[in-house]
Amino acid sequence: MTTEHGDGRDLGLSLKLLWGDRTRPARGRPPTLSLDRIVAAAVEVADELAETEGLEALSMRAIATHLGVGTMSLYRYVPGRSELLDLMLDHVIEVPEQDGEDGWREVLTAEAHQYWRLCMDHPWYPFVDQSRPLLGPNGLRGLDRLFRLLRPAGIDDRALMMMIGAQHDYVDGVARSYINERRAEKRTGVSNEEFWQAQAPTLEDAMNSGAFPTMAALSEDTFDFSFEQLFEFGLTSLHDGFAAFIDKPR
Amino acid sequence: MTTEHGDGRDLGLSLKLLWGDRTRPARGRPPTLSLDRIVAAAVEVADELAETEGLEALSMRAIATHLGVGTMSLYRYVPGRSELLDLMLDHVIEVPEQDGEDGWREVLTAEAHQYWRLCMDHPWYPFVDQSRPLLGPNGLRGLDRLFRLLRPAGIDDRALMMMIGAQHDYVDGVARSYINERRAEKRTGVSNEEFWQAQAPTLEDAMNSGAFPTMAALSEDTFDFSFEQLFEFGLTSLHDGFAAFIDKPR
DNA sequence: CTAATTCGCGTACACCATACTCTAAGTGGG
DNA sequence: CCCACTTAGAGTATGGTGTACGCGAATTAG
Numbered sequence: 001m002t003t004e005h006g007d008g009r010d011l012g013l014s015l016k017l018l019w020g021d022r023t024r025p026a027r028g029r030p031p032t033l034s035l036d037r038i039v040a041a042a043v044e045v046a047d048e049l050a051e052t053e054g055l056e057a058l059s060m061r062a063i064a065t066h067l068g069v070g071t072m073s074l075y076r077y078v079p080g081r082s083e084l085l086d087l088m089l090d091h092v093i094e095v096p097e098q099d100g101e102d103g104w105r106e107v108l109t110a111e112a113h114q115y116w117r118l119c120m121d122h123p124w125y126p127f128v129d130q131s132r133p134l135l136g137p138n139g140l141r142g143l144d145r146l147f148r149l150l151r152p153a154g155i156d157d158r159a160l161m162m163m164i165g166a167q168h169d170y171v172d173g174v175a176r177s178y179i180n181e182r183r184a185e186k187r188t189g190v191s192n193e194e195f196w197q198a199q200a201p202t203l204e205d206a207m208n209s210g211a212f213p214t215m216a217a218l219s220e221d222t223f224d225f226s227f228e229q230l231f232e233f234g235l236t237s238l239h240d241g242f243a244a245f246i247d248k249p250r
Numbered sequence: 251m252t253t254e255h256g257d258g259r260d261l262g263l264s265l266k267l268l269w270g271d272r273t274r275p276a277r278g279r280p281p282t283l284s285l286d287r288i289v290a291a292a293v294e295v296a297d298e299l300a301e302t303e304g305l306e307a308l309s310m311r312a313i314a315t316h317l318g319v320g321t322m323s324l325y326r327y328v329p330g331r332s333e334l335l336d337l338m339l340d341h342v343i344e345v346p347e348q349d350g351e352d353g354w355r356e357v358l359t360a361e362a363h364q365y366w367r368l369c370m371d372h373p374w375y376p377f378v379d380q381s382r383p384l385l386g387p388n389g390l391r392g393l394d395r396l397f398r399l400l401r402p403a404g405i406d407d408r409a410l411m412m413m414i415g416a417q418h419d420y421v422d423g424v425a426r427s428y429i430n431e432r433r434a435e436k437r438t439g440v441s442n443e444e445f446w447q448a449q450a451p452t453l454e455d456a457m458n459s460g461a462f463p464t465m466a467a468l469s470e471d472t473f474d475f476s477f478e479q480l481f482e483f484g485l486t487s488l489h490d491g492f493a494a495f496i497d498k499p500r
Numbered sequence: 501c502t503a504a505t506t507c508g509c510g511t512a513c514a515c516c517a518t519a520c521t522c523t524a525a526g527t528g529g530g
Numbered sequence: 531c532c533c534a535c536t537t538a539g540a541g542t543a544t545g546g547t548g549t550a551c552g553c554g555a556a557t558t559a560g
Contacts, residue, residue: 015452028506029556056306060548070509081548131430135449144462151464157472166484173423180381199385202265212394214401222407234416237491244490278537279525309516320540331517
């Protein structure tokens with residue numbers, strides 16, 4: 001059986017690269033490049049670009065230039081761009097050493113904040129396809145730790161996994177919204193307030209048309225919250241819901 | 251002031267296209283194309299492609315070919331690809347006519363399911379940048395309706411907006427995960443089960459290494475749930491949390 | 501020294517968005 | 531009726547992308 005396919009990434013190959021040994025052969029010209037250097041460089045370039053541009057701006061050429069090598073040299077170590085993106089995912093994951101003895105809520109909250117931080121530090125992260133995720137050493141280590149900290153709460157494994165999954169996707173969603181908005185600001189040089197001010201005439205017309213009576217009547221501060229506030233609000237709600245689920249007699 | 255920028259989309263221009271009048275001039279060669287036809291064609295092509303490929307596969311050439319016109323003809327109606335994506339967002343939104351008299355929870359649940367359905371029908375939707383969203387006629391109509399249905403609950407507008415935002419981003423996140431996984435299946439022709447089976451050796455090795463003791467000890471059915479189940483679980487949790495927030499004396 | 505092996509990468513191709521410019525196809529005024 | 535005017539459609543060219551292929555350079559085993 002194979003995991004190969006037409007144009008996208010090969011998950012099997014990515015796995016081999018993630019877990020494969022890095023011992024170099026005895027014969028032949030010694031390498032100046034290495035997989036780790038390439039992945040690290042890709043992350044650096046992506047970090048710079050992602051503040052204003054999307055992931056599509058991360059080109060093999062740009063990575064090679066950053067390393068001072070020819071573009072095609074990268075392909076000796078990586079089958080293609082998609083697999084490189086996979087490797088970048090695992091590369092930036094940091095798993096805390098310390099463990100503590102908190103309850104499930106504190107553990108999940110810390111995890112959410114750490115993933116949020118990761119997305120803020122590497123604004124390309126939540127845009128990479130993470131299907132069939134957590135296969136790398138670091139990701140697996142993080143998941144192992146998470147379960148180790150959560151299991152004492154006495155919740156069954158399947159429920160734990162669903163809590164982790166739902167939370168992950170939630171954080172992912174808010175982070176992407178936030179990053180998209182930040183990018184729009186930086187790229188256009190137009191702040192959020194300025195933008196809405198600029199669109200005021202159009203929206204004013206829409207409101208005056210009478211087609212959106214409820215919108216027109218909304219309180220002034222309806223949209224007056226930061227993404228951090230939204231993030232915390234949703235996270236607290238999610239956890240309150242988890243608590244209700246756990247306490248519920250089943 | 252301008253909302254223009256270097257390479258991406260021009261939000262002001264998108265707005266004009268969304269709200270602009272479609273009256274055609276009296277003089278000159280009559281058009282065979284129209285903005286609506288182009289947007290509709292773009293949606294059709296995207297719907298086909300997005301089942302297996304990402305948004306980047308939606309090219310101006312493909313849209314033009316689908317319409318049987320030259321590529322550059324599109325640019326008479328649309329400033330560029332980014333603006334076309336903006337227009338597609340509003341184009342596929344459907345706002346229910348009927349209103350009903352449900353409580354906030356039923357209204358939010360229906361909204362979540364409708365957005366979920368939208369993402370399943372148009373698997374490219376949650377991948378489009380929706381920063382500064384809901385500016386189109388349909389989006390605005392939907393938001394207006396949502397507030398109209400929710401306001402009787404007596405929750406203040408700002409809290410309502412945060413609930414809507416958090417829920418939207420949550421659904422967005424889960425839908426993206428689901429679509430990514432579905433895509434991986436279709437593109438590789440390898441089902442999820444087959445994939446994990448194929449990677450079993452690698453993961454077996456990892457487990458046997460002793461580096462992931464907790465993972466190795468997980469119950470068999472830990473990952474045994476569908477995305478629909480995950481979606482419902484997280485949504486219920488989120489709403490239970492909202493309920494706790496609403497009841498909380500402040 | 502030679503052969504084997506491995507690495508770096510130049511060249512080439514297919515695809516992409518899109519700026520510019522020219523031609524086609526209509527209409528209103530004389 | 532005809533022609534100037536106006537608008538629509540699209541061909542060509544430019545500069546970007548990922549990457550297949552194959553060649554020359556660098557090293558070591560024999």
